[in-house]
Amino acid sequence: MSDSSSHPPLPTTDCDVLIVGGGINGCGIARDLAGRGWRVVLCEKDDLASHTSSSSTKLIHGGLRYLEYYEFSLVRKALQEREVLLKSAPHIMWPLRFVMPHDPSMRPAWMIRIGLFMYDHLAKREVLPGSRSVDLRKHAAGKPLKDQYKRGFIYSDGWVDDARLVLLNALDAKARGAEVLTRTRCTHARRDADGWTATLESSQGTRTVRARAVVNAAGPWAESFLRGVAQSAKGESLATKSLRLVKGSHIVVPRLFEHDHAYIFQNPDKRIIFAIPYQDEFTLIGTTDIELNGDDPGAARIAQEEIDYLCTQASRYFEKPIVPADVVWTYSGVRPLLDDASGDPSAVTRDYMLESNTTAAPLLSVWGGKITTFRKLAEDAADEVGRMLGQSNAQRPAWTDGAFLAGGDLSAWIGAAKRPDDDFERFVSAVQAKYPWLYGKLTRRLARAYGARVSELLGDAKSLADLGPAVAPDLHERELRFLQTHEWAVSSDDVLWRRSKLGLHYTPAEREQVAAWLQANAKNNDKVEVEVS
Known part of the structure; x- marks a missing residue:
């Protein structure tokens, strides 16, 4: 970013809500609030979806593995959202069938069947077919696998172009009146009794924004935003929560199979990885769970140990071994999870929490979340912002359930x-x-x-x-x-x-x-x- 000090100050902007963060949660909230008639400004220090929201496994899914952690509420919420999202933008999201080869040393078949039964019935399905057993010796999905995998299970979830999902929300927000500022950093936000005064810096210059409320949707930077940027009138820190930053890395290799199903593989460490058809010519394999301690979230990169891990675990199933030399591209994202003192990063909840603070001008902080539940998170956040600003849901009702995203109405x-x-x-x-x-x-x-x-x-x-x-x-x-x-x-x-x-x-x-x-x-x-x- 060029030095903004060489430019004259930009005109002051007045709005109802300033949103900090241009990932899926920030753009989803901006869209929902703008659609309810609120004056919204969103700022993002880099490009839209330039960090966590473009580095997912690109799945619209309930999270089958979360059932083992008794996260029934999260799984139900995510399952309910799958078909809502698939219908809202069929050009960037579509149904996908997953094959789980059965390895008796991992989990017994009866446990998997119970899990899949719950997965099929925790939420209503209109589009996605249910699960079933499969004879891998006869199904096309068995051909690339080692001969020892003779049976398995097939179930449904969905695929999403994650970065474009963020973009479509930003487009819809702007079309409904929101101002979306990319490559614009919020460098200071002062909170008073009746509002916020924020300083936004970009290559175009420095802008002052006066807002009635602030939404902190900075993802991996949500905690540091409260500790260093947002301040009370007395200069006190507004941070009350700690984030646990968990890096998830993926590798892309030349196409490993010809059919259109994806795989979910169980690993000896009780984790799972996916192998997914990707961009016609490739297979996407991920993900890892590596805790970051004090590292800059924006600098997260895959480590050689992660590449080795993904190659090794995928090679347990595929007849043709995958080696690091096969990898043509990698990417890593940082999941901002609420610190619950769990020893296992994989066990930390992926559910979200919205924290309201009304000791002065309203502040809403978004903690955690996953891409599948972004629309519901945004709806809940918009409800809460409205409440904090003195407007009921009856006055500014929810509207995104059943609405199309940009380009989705065919x-x-x-x-x-x-x-x-x-x-x-x-x-x-x-x-x-x-x-x-x-x-x-x-x-x-x-x-x-x-x-x-x-x-x-x-x-x-x-x-x-x-x-x-x-x-x-x-x-x-x-x-x-x-x-x-x-x-x-x-x-x-x-x-x-x-x-x-x-x-x-x-x-x-x-x-x-x-x-x-x-x-x-x-x-x-x-x-x-x-x-x-």
Whole structure:
């Protein structure tokens, strides 16, 4: 970030709620509050979803393993949310079947059957099929596995493009009136009896925001925000909780199997890992649970021991061993979990807690959470902010249950919605019919990324040439400008690793071409235009 001191102060902004943090919780809360008519400003010190929220295992799931820790309330809440989310954005989320090979040395079959029965029945299902046993000697999912795995179980959950999920919430928030400021750091927030005065710094200059309430959704930085940035009128620390930062790392290797199911593997240490079809040509394997002690959450990187662990555990099941040399990409995220003094990081609850503080101007801190329950967390947070600001839910009611995310309403293309996965396939066909000059691979990628917003990108284009020169394979200048103008994209990492995963498919030279184009065509990122379809 360039020195903001060289710029004149920006105009002071007055709002109802200042949200600090542009991950899934912050953007989800901004969307919900803006949709209820509150004046919202959200600031994020980096890019949207640039840390924990783009580093998940990318699952919309109830959390089968949490049943062993008696987290029934969390699992039920997550299971209830699965289909709500799948229906809200079928272009970035879809159902996924999981195969669990049975290893009698891990857990007995009767225990797994009981767990899956509960998983099937803790919440209503309309889209996702239930669990069943499978003969791996006859099912396609058994072919890549070692011969010793003869039986297993299949159940349902969902997949999500996590970084784009955050983006869609930010787009919806902005379309409903919220101001979303990326690469803007909150450096100071002073709390008085009747409001907050915050200082926001970006490359454009320093801005003062006066807010009636503050929402601390800083994720791994939530505790440090309260200890160092947010202060009472007397300069006292507002921190009351301690976070436990747990690093989860993933590896990506060339595709290990041809079918469309994912695997869940039980490990001797009682943990589980997933092996998931990824970006057509790859398999995603994760995750680890490594406690961070005093490390900068933003600097978290996978350790060699984690790579070895994931390769070793996956190789217990696959016929072809996975070795570190197979790894083509890695990523690590830091889960901000409430410290419950548990010795095992895997056992720390993934449920969230909302902490209200009304000793002066309202402060709401978000502790913990998981991507599957973000919408419910945001709804609960918006309810609580409204209460603290003197408005009842009847006056500003909840609205996101059943609402589409940006680009998720495909009805103009395909008519009434049916099943989210089938709806998307009908949508791809409709896009191909409207733009017959698009080739199949690009049609599907654009449909996945933008949903119904694809018409905003393609507009009146009549040929591939109308999209401008290809800066890299399948990536044209018009799309890059769209990402800059409509999706807050600035750097090549924004484009290649968060707005898309094209970086996985490009050579270093091709990635550099994208970086060079963005640098040569830089825009003022505060001027983001939004139209939600």
